[in-house]
Amino acid sequence: MSTTTTEEEEAVTRETQETLLEVNDLKTYYEDGGFLSSNPVKAVDGVSFDIKRGETLGLVGESGCGKSTLGRTLMRLEEATAGEVKLNGTDITTLSGADLKQFRRDVQMVFQDPDSSLNERMTVGEIVREPLDVHEWKTPKERRQRVRDLLETVGLQEQHYYRYPHQFSGGQRQRIGIARALALEPDFIILDEPVSALDVSVQAKILNLLEDLQEEFGLTYLFIAHDLAVVRHICDRVAVMYLGNIMEIGPSDEMFEAPANPYTHALLSSIPEPDPTTARDRITLRGTPPSPRDPPAGCPFSTRCPVKIRPDEYRSLDDDVWQRIEVFREVLRERSRVEPSISDRVRELLGRETHESGMDEILEELFGNLDVPNTVMEHINEAAEYAENDDEEAGRTYLREEFGSVCDRERPSQLGVGDQGRLSLCHRHEDEYDEPATVFESLVH
Numbered sequence: 289m290s291t292t293t294t295e296e297e298e299a300v301t302r303e304t305q306e307t308l309l310e311v312n313d314l315k316t317y318y319e320d321g322g323f324l325s326s327n328p329v330k331a332v333d334g335v336s337f338d339i340k341r342g343e344t345l346g347l348v349g350e351s352g353c354g355k356s357t358l359g360r361t362l363m364r365l366e367e368a369t370a371g372e373v374k375l376n377g378t379d380i381t382t383l384s385g386a387d388l389k390q391f392r393r394d395v396q397m398v399f400q401d402p403d404s405s406l407n408e409r410m411t412v413g414e415i416v417r418e419p420l421d422v423h424e425w426k427t428p429k430e431r432r433q434r435v436r437d438l439l440e441t442v443g444l445q446e447q448h449y450y451r452y453p454h455q456f457s458g459g460q461r462q463r464i465g466i467a468r469a470l471a472l473e474p475d476f477i478i479l480d481e482p483v484s485a486l487d488v489s490v491q492a493k494i495l496n497l498l499e500d501l502q503e504e505f506g507l508t509y510l511f512i513a514h515d516l517a518v519v520r521h522i523c524d525r526v527a528v529m530y531l532g533n534i535m536e537i538g539p540s541d542e543m544f545e546a547p548a549n550p551y552t553h554a555l556l557s558s559i560p561e562p563d564p565t566t567a568r569d570r571i572t573l574r575g576t577p578p579s580p581r582d583p584p585a586g587c588p589f590s591t592r593c594p595v596k597i598r599p600d601e602y603r604s605l606d607d608d609v610w611q612r613i614e615v616f617r618e619v620l621r622e623r624s625r626v627e628p629s630i631s632d633r634v635r636e637l638l639g640r641e642t643h644e645s646g647m648d649e650i651l652e653e654l655f656g657n658l659d660v661p662n663t664v665m666e667h668i669n670e671a672a673e674y675a676e677n678d679d680e681e682a683g684r685t686y687l688r689e690e691f692g693s694v695c696d697r698e699r700p701s702q703l704g705v706g707d708q709g710r711l712s713l714c715h716r717h718e719d720e721y722d723e724p725a726t727v728f729e730s731l732v733h
């Protein structure tokens with residue numbers, strides 16, 4: 289049908305478009321000598337992608353998954369720990385002097401909260417003119433004219449030049465932020481949740497403005513958002529981020545219609561469907577994302593994945609028992625996050641052995657009403673014993689060795705799915721395993 293041809297044509301067009309930004313195995317770690325552990329926060333943990341000139345790439349994921357850190361690293365507001373960021377073929381992570389100054393003209397950022405990103409003591413004219421002054425753009429007279437033109441471009445008026453940000457509505461303030469970002473004619477703009485703080489009625493106007501500006505000036509966008517509906521509307525492609533990794537990246541229409549990665553699947557199933565006849569089955573994710581100080585050794589999503597690969601000997605184990613084992617593993621992980629000295633202190637304060645009394649209750653709660661095979665229960669008891677003796681780490685290792693699979697052990701690579709260059713980070717795309725979609729089907733029926 290014609291849609292397929294159009295989609296294929298789009299894929300071919302993308303192939304021939306010029307690459308503006310290329311990111312290779314980028315890592316940004318925060319070494320802040322944390323209170324609970326000296327491990328760094330692995331906010332961005334090895335991401336690779338590219339953005340073509342004129343394209344809009346959406347970056348979505350739950351709070352804390354590393355979206356802003358990635359955006360800030362691309363802006364050189366955070367220092368990359370490892371990897372490459374190439375803009376027009378030049379690695380920007382090592383730029384300095386005049387080259388860095390030029391880079392600061394080419395890449396701009398629009399922030400979520402126009403209230404806190406605009407200096408209340410400056411007039412609108414001064415705010416928009418500031419980057420022109422810093423970069424000594426042409427003459428002062430030409431700068432003033434440029435600001436007037438920019439105000440008009442973003443839908444404000446010339447007389448707004450002498451007013452202060454507090455005299456404007458949220459949408460107008462975001463227009464001021466956009467005018468400022470456009471001042472130096474950048475190639476690339478990072479939009480960090482640009483409409484999240486605005487009323488729904490104003491959001492559409494700002495999104496339309498951004499689309500018009502993109503067309504007029506040939507801009508390339510990285511659009512950071514947690515609102516998937518907004519992303520679907522405005523982005524050509526979407527990258528789904530989880531725990532510092534890109535789990536899936538590809539054309540937005542294709543991804544929204546048939547997510548390939550289990551995490552994308554779960555994320556999309558949590559948005560209400562406008563058309564109830566196509567309602568997807570909702571997937572409720574267990575637990576919370578692991579700490580980015582201590583991410584899983586294998587797949588980043590392995591601790592919560594509803595379609596995680598099981599070891600052969602447990603393929604036919606009852607689903608409920610299997611889920612509870614996974615929860616038990618999560619419990620030990622949580623407990624091992626607490627530094628022993630703190631748990632000792634708690635025990636001291638309570639005047640009792642908190643760990644020991646807790647473990648029996650946990651096992652009863654998790655497995656008490658289930659028919660658990662003896663061999664399985666023996667393994668669980670063994671791990672519980674380690675935990676009772678304050679060695680959660682040994683308990684975790686024991687469970688990983690017994691119940692773990694390739695998902696726990698090996699980080700998957702990004703594998704191609706579909707025929708439009710979509711990539712997904714999941715072992716299930718390897719030939720020997722069932723695809724995530726097939727397993728989700730069987731879970732539901």
Ligand SMILES: Nc1ncnc2c1ncn2[C@@H]1O[C@H](COP(=O)(O)OP(=O)(O)OP(=O)(O)O)[C@@H](O)[C@H]1O
Pocket residue numbers: 318320329330331349350351352353354355356357358514580
């Ligand atoms: N300056 C910092 N020092 C230490 N850790 C940080 C710092 N900034 C962010 N983090 C941590 O890095 C991780 C990623 O944070 P980031 O703000 O990039 O996520 P996000 O997806 O943008 O979240 P949100 O949507 O809530 O802004 C989080 O665990 C966060 O606590």
